């Protein structure tokens with residue numbers, strides 16, 4: 001195995017591409033970004049093409065703040081792509097906002113990327129050596145330059161194939177090459193990407209909730225290693241299977257936490273998977289308590305599946321919303337210090353005293369990362385008089401970092417790194433704690449464990465990450481990097 005560095009900021013984002021017969025694409029792209037807002041709140045952008053020239057508007061902030069009506073009316077053309085960007089540890093950085101655009105001899109390119117490359121530095125160095133100038137440390141810029149170079153001496157399909165052979169890691173991309181919209185998904189299919197049919201065109205998006213929002217019909221997922229090219233007149237699309245892998249590397253965490261519950265990913269409805277995970281939690285680790293309550297909103301589908309399975313088994317457990325959420329407080333993860341994160345949990349969630357006072361409680365969430373949320377909530381529930389607090393988690397312990405596009409935490413920050421379940425229970429102060437096994441999660445998702453990326457659980461990655469183990473044979477060709485003379 002040879003190793004590569006994981007470079008640049010992690011790109012945990014949402015992407016979309018649209019081609020319509022004769023309607024302006026800007027509005028449907030804008031609605032699509034709203035539907036993908038949960039995938040990124042730092043910046044939003046749209047790039048369109050009117051057949052003559054490219055138009056672009058990219059701004060920091062939520063979708064609703066990034067565009068005003070004039071911005072949208074300036075985005076002419078029936079084809080285009082869009083992007084929402086997730087906040088990264090380095091804070092706000094306008095240069096990294098997307099879609100990334102570059103003009104070159106054979107036209108204008110726009111690129112929207114979800115995922116993270118594991119060999120961006122290597123490709124960037126190689127391109128810099130032949131004269132490409134880079135303005136950001138984003139791996140999306142690396143993809144854009146590599147593709148632009150390949151488009152100079154190959155047709156579009158061959159150019160994309162060459163770029164896909166050169167870049168490694170996780171990528172779901174929507175690409176605007178002048179007024180032609182394309183999409184590719186890495187050969188492991190790590191991040192989701194699907195195709196939808198509209199009344200007057202086609203859409204490609206990170207999640208099928210976009211297709212629903214536009215009143216379209218989900219056609220199918222983009223296959224891992226596939227290039228999809230939308231017809232310019234919105235009448236259909238071409239498919240080219242450019243790279244194949246024996247096994248996929250779908251991210252299990254999309255199903256557990258990241259994707260919207262109303263999205264279908266790789267053939268399964270996320271909501272049903274989460275309910276199934278909840279039912280499995282009851283089957284494997286159920287405990288009779290007076291009340292079951294979700295951590296809102298992340299634990300909700302899990303808790304309803306758990307409570308339903310408990311009731312079917314004859315348990316008299318009560319299902320209650322015992323924690324009220326202040327929806328105006330941002331995700332705890334974007335608070336830079338531990339102290340701020342702890343305060344944010346307290347601001348975000350407040351218990352309803354009467355549902356917990358004097359009662360035994362099972363608290364349900366999708367995941368424990370740093371342990372901040374669960375530690376705080378357990379102490380809050382005790383403060384308002386809970387007799388016992390048992391925690392049930394709908395995924396395995398997260399014990400290793402994600403290098404493929406989910407902003408988790410460093411290994412040192414992860415509460416499960418180097419700790420047993422009993423050790424974690426002690427730190428977070430629960431009366432009991434249980435997680436689901438990786439196999440139970442894989443069974444609920446239904447693709448088989450060998451087809452999932454579970455790197456953050458096992459510490460073995462399906463991609464070739466520097467300094468980390470892999471769970472599969474990595475057989476990619478050594479590329480000749482031009483030598484310095």
Ligand code: AMP
Pocket residue numbers: 257295298299331332333365366367368369370371372373374406407408
């Ligand atoms: P922690 O408080 O660090 O243990 O994080 C766990 C909580 O954050 C759970 O309620 C999860 O639903 C949520 N969560 C898990 N992963 C992420 C992520 N990558 N970004 C933001 N929130 C997350």
